[in-house]
Amino acid sequence: MLGHPGVRLPSRSRFNINLIPFMHIAIIGNGISGLTAARFIRKQSNHDITLISGERTYPFSRTALMYIYMGHLRAKDTELYEPHFYEENRIRLLQAWVDTIDFEQQILYFDAKDDQEPLTYDKLIIATGSQPNRFGWPGENLKGVRGMYSMQDLQSIEDCSQGLKHAVIVGGGLIGVEMAEMFHSRQIPVTFLVREPSYWDMVLPEEESQMVNEEIISHGIDLQLGTELKEILPDEQGRCRAVRTSEGEEISCGFVGLTAGVHPNVNFLRDSPLEIDKGILVNEYLQTNIPHVYAIGDCAQLSDPPVGRRPIEAVWYVGKMMGETVAYSVCGDLTRYEPQLWFNSAKFFDIEYQVYGHVPVTYDGPLTSFFYGQEKRSLRIVYDKRTTKVVGFHAMGVRLRHEMCESWILHQTPIEKVMTQLNAAYFDPEFYTSFQRDCVNHFNNIQGINIQLSKKRGLSSFLSAIKSLGSSRTSKTK
């Protein structure tokens, strides 16, 4: 049986759940982290679970906010489960904003508006997510200036969109390009201010970053690279009417989107005994400094992150893995958070992006990368020059099989072997032209060698490639 990608779950002794007294577990935040924690606690136990959110009763996919605005989905289509799921699994959903926490008495107090009795807990999981960054720009609190993180943010953007003539987006990350696509879907002209000389160039290598620049521009977005926001100018009603850029240009706009990253949403806990740096500090078991209190997802900051990982990783998949991990610990089966290989994905207008493993932007050590690109499609494989072992995959407009890329990296497979087996990672729909074939030809040309690509593609080639890598990944995890 294959393991699952992304997170290595340790072999653990089965814990006898009867030894743990019945308890009430409160989870603040019903994003993917909090919900995953609740699901996995329920899988293992009969404890009372309360999933608290002020944002929305039913957990939904935050990453799908853009599709609601674009009219692809309704808000309810983004809900992770149907309402009956929570009843059947006895996950109590509570819509209220937590105001303060009495860690001593283990009581949650709610915002006065919510008219909600204080709630006691035996164990607490904090999963309050992020907030959009604001860097003290003049005018950043004007009406019509908003980030995009929550359902409320989306509603606010929707309200601003009626009759909107021009929008300005500040910050060249993933949310920025999503927001540009949103306005584009309604034919609202957009100016996209990116501080860096090329889009997301601290994460994307040069060629890929350039490809995204072109994709953004080809959709009619006014992409201004190397340009910063100086100030947001108000009108008489206290709404934004224009921005001034670092180039001195004044751009009229009825909306300013702030998408220059996020930071942990922990301000309401600042004056508490909880140790907080940028986020809530947690150890490798996701425990905070206070007993029975855990933090997961975007709001958690690992005091001692694993090698090659950042202390805060505000990513969907990280939240999901932390949620699963913390559930074991909360249920008495202390489990270390051991994210394995880094992976992520996104979509820039029509170009899909997937990354597996380590893909640096600059190369000065033993690593180097092989790159092959066509129009709107490219593949980069990062490997060690000396040993030829692969360490990372970076795909644009090409779909790769997660397990295959992960297995190659974990098995320290030489790039020549990866090239031979490349079709095993083929995950594009059927009948797509084989990008992989051209890619191997290109590799042969620049290396002056003649690697033969195994022609078979699809699931069977994947299963045989996995088999050929050896048995270490096929051990049963039960």
Next chain:
Amino acid sequence: MDSNLSITGPAASTLSFWEKLGLGLAAIATLYLFSFMWVGSIISNFGDISLLILLYAMATASYIYGAYIGKSAGIKNDQNYFRSLTSRGALAWALGIFLTGFYVLLYWYPSTLGLVKNGPNTGIIAVFDPLSRFLKGQPASQWFMYGTLYTVAILFMGVKFMYKYRHNSYHLIRTTSVMFFQLAFAFLIPEILQRLNQPYFDFKMIWPLDYYAFFDWRIEELTSSGQLGIFMLVWSVALILIVTPILTYFFGKRWYCSWVCGCGGLAETAGDPFRHLSDKSLRAWQIERWMIHAVLFIVTAMTIAVLHSYLYDSSDPIFNTTSLSILFSVILGGIVAWIYIDKERFKSLDPIAKKVGLVLCSVLILLMWEAQFTGRYNLLFFPAHQIRSWYGFLIGATFSGVIGVGFYPLMGNRVWCRFGCPMAAILGIQQKFFSKFRITTNGNQCISCGNCSTYCEMGIDVKWYAQRGQDIVRASCVGCGICSAVCPRGVLRLENGPDTSQKATEIRSLQIEPSGVKLDV
């Protein structure tokens, strides 16, 4: 804050001029067509039908120009939920009522459309006479008119669909296939056969979707039409007993439902703008499972009853009611026995469904033998021709036509395929238990956005599986491939894999511990 915050779109739609022109031209063409109900032919001979098709072609071209040309190839679902026509608004209701009304006239009041028996047609149907005379040397029937419009819809909307998904080879090839099968197999070949004085025969229609395949009149017609007729009869049997299981084993039911079938063809092309309207709830799935298998049982019982009464007076040593009873006892009994013996294969089968199947099949077998020994003529107590006409009215016409297509703008484009089609039921059982086909979930890349479930025309909650990292093996999946296309993270892929026995297990799943608590519905 309101817990069910509903984000709504702009009141004013942002359709481009060319898109509006396209929709307007389509409306004008349709008005032009229906004006013949009141006024006679405007242009003689091929004039009217040429103008009609030209108007529809211009409408399609104009819409394609406005919606897709000059725009980057990619997913084009913008504003689906803001537009009246695609979000159950007033236009959708108007279209639904119009289509429903058209089907009512077509099935039960063809004379209002201009059908004249033993005389020259009038009204709408007369418009199709020249084409009909050209193809088969006879005046048009209401079915010729319907077939022509149906084919035009699949061809033109098929071209539109191909522009919409022009970046996706799977959709280009699949759509070419449904367009070809509709034009050649469903439209041209049967008409030409008739011109050659051969029986009307659609070589891709399979029992039980083709529920009259083994009716007495059909068998009489084919057996009296020489070698070609006999071939057609043998072909009909081979399709369901040999061709279907083999192709479904290798490719899943998609080889038929979204590559060949005419109902599927219309759903995939003309119905595509409505695919997101299918109900994704667990409740809808429960209704669907019972309904579609009930239709399958009814069509089977009806076919046996019709054959029973057809063979009742037969003195042929082979083709008589005894062999009929033996044949169907073996088939039905064999299926039930298989389900009970091969427990591993059928482990995911609902135990209640298993018992109901056992009881129904047993009752049918007992009835056959009881009738055999008592010499009862009406196998199911009612005359076979009566059961047949009820089925034709309720399932053949009302369900597959009036509701199946009439409700496109309200319940999505696969209402019939999902809730009613007995062919889809058989293929679904084969797909679930005897096929290499599945949709693979790519590791942990799912972000639960809901595009896959929303755009699944069969109402499968694809996300339910994808977010758990589990492969999707569902009887109802027609393999249209849209879930894979709309996925923004490259998570889904339609595959025919070698590990048939493992496909439904959670080999690619995130979860590692079998749970003691029932979590998964």
